[in-house]
Amino acid sequence: DAKTTQPPSMDCAEGRAANLPCNHSTISGNEYVYWYRQIHSQGPQYIIHGLKNNETNEMASLIITEDRKSSTLILPHATLRDTAVYYCIVRSKTPFRGNTPLVFGKGTRLSVIA
Amino acid sequence: DAGVIQSPRHEVTEMGQEVTLRCKPISGHDYLFWYRQTMMRGLELLIYFNNNVPIDDSGMPEDRFSAKMPNASFSTLKIQPSEPRDSAVYFCASSLAPDRVKNIQYFGAGTRLSVL
Numbered sequence: 001d002a003k004t005t006q007p008p009s010m011d012c013a014e015g016r017a018a019n020l021p022c023n024h025s026t027i028s029g030n031e032y033v034y035w036y037r038q039i040h041s042q043g044p045q046y047i048i049h050g051l052k053n054n055e056t057n058e059m060a061s062l063i064i065t066e067d068r069k070s071s072t073l074i075l076p077h078a079t080l081r082d083t084a085v086y087y088c089i090v091r092s093k094t095p096f097r098g099n100t101p102l103v104f105g106k107g108t109r110l111s112v113i114a
Numbered sequence: 115d116a117g118v119i120q121s122p123r124h125e126v127t128e129m130g131q132e133v134t135l136r137c138k139p140i141s142g143h144d145y146l147f148w149y150r151q152t153m154m155r156g157l158e159l160l161i162y163f164n165n166n167v168p169i170d171d172s173g174m175p176e177d178r179f180s181a182k183m184p185n186a187s188f189s190t191l192k193i194q195p196s197e198p199r200d201s202a203v204y205f206c207a208s209s210l211a212p213d214r215v216k217n218i219q220y221f222g223a224g225t226r227l228s229v230l
Contacts, residue, residue, distance in 0.1 A: 032217075043118075043205050043221030044157070101147055101170070102207075102219060104157035 004088045009109040012082075018075040020108050022088030025069040031092050033064060035073045036102070037084040044087065044104075047073065078112045085109050118222035120206050126228045132194040135225045138187055139208030147207040147219060148181055148191050157205070163189065164211075196229045203227070 005023040012018040024033065034049040048055055048062045050071075055062045061074040075082055087107040091100055119138040127133055139146050147162040161171040166183045174181070178197070183189040193200055203226050207219040 041224075043207070043224050044219075045221070046218045049216065049218075101149075101159040101162055102157075103159075106156060 004090055004105055006086075006088055006105065006108045008106065009111070011111050011113055012075075012078045014080060014112050014114050015077055018073075018078040018082065018110055018112070020073040020075075020086050020088075020110065021070065022073070023070045024088070024090045027068050027090050028092075031090050033062065033068075033071050034089045034091060034102070035060070035062065036087045036089065036104075037082075038087070038107070039081075039084040044102075047086075078110075080112050080114060083110060083112045118206055118208050118220050120204075120222035120225050122225060123223065124226045124228075126230065127196055128230050129197055130195045131229075132192065133196045133200075133227060133229075135191040135204050135206075135227070137189045137191070137206030137222060139189070139206070140220055141187065142210070143208035143220075144211045145209045145219075146183060146189050147209075148189070149205040149207065149221075150202045151205065151224075152202045160191070160204075193227075196227075198229045201227055201229050 032049050032051050035047040036044040037047055038044045048057055048060050050062045050064055052064055052068055064071045085107040087104050089102055121136045145164050148160040149157050150160055151157045159173045161174055161181045162169055163183045179193055181191045203224045205221050205224045207221045209219045
């Protein structure tokens with residue numbers, strides 16, 4: 001699976017949009033971009049994933065560049081409860097290969113400030 | 115569903131003792147993963163199962179570590195004998211096969227292990 005690069009930490013004011021970048025320049029055509037987050041003292045939690053189109057769900061939006069070498073996770077209105085470590089993970093998804101474990105990097109520690 | 119359930123939440127033991135961590139995956143999930151998290155190494159995979167069969171145990175650090183999945187609703191991770199460097203948070207996760215849904219892993223709350 002491709003390697004990802006994320007800034008170690010970011011701050012965001014409560015109520016503002018949090019934009020978390022991720023570089024994955026070696027991503028291949030069958031690899032998806034997944035985002036998980038880990039709130040302090042909890043297990044990681046799935047947020048969103050995508051292949052090449054932008055995606056949105058109730059938690060966040062995922063913007064993937066046209067060349068797929070980078071992406072941005074957007075939390076549209078950050079709250080104090082969004083303070084967590086956010087992990088960008090690239091992994092292949094082929095039914096024939098089966099499910100694969102997640103390979104976590106160091107992630108971005110997002111601090112939402114009141 | 116109650117989600118992935120791990121027990122105990124906290125375990126404190128002395129070096130040399132046997133430790134058993136337990137996990138109940140989400141009902142119907144085909145895959146079960148054991149991860150370990152430390153400050154130094156972050157989150158890393160130890161072993162994972164598909165339909166109760168171990169698929170990859172290359173992350174298991176030593177022979178002191180063993181994992182079993184006797185049935186679809188229960189798995190154990192055992193450390194014998196335990197050492198202080200085994201102190202970490204151990205997470206269990208489960209998921210469905212990727213050709214059925216979005217290939218999302220659901221994590222338990224973890225077991226914080228302290229070996230004195």
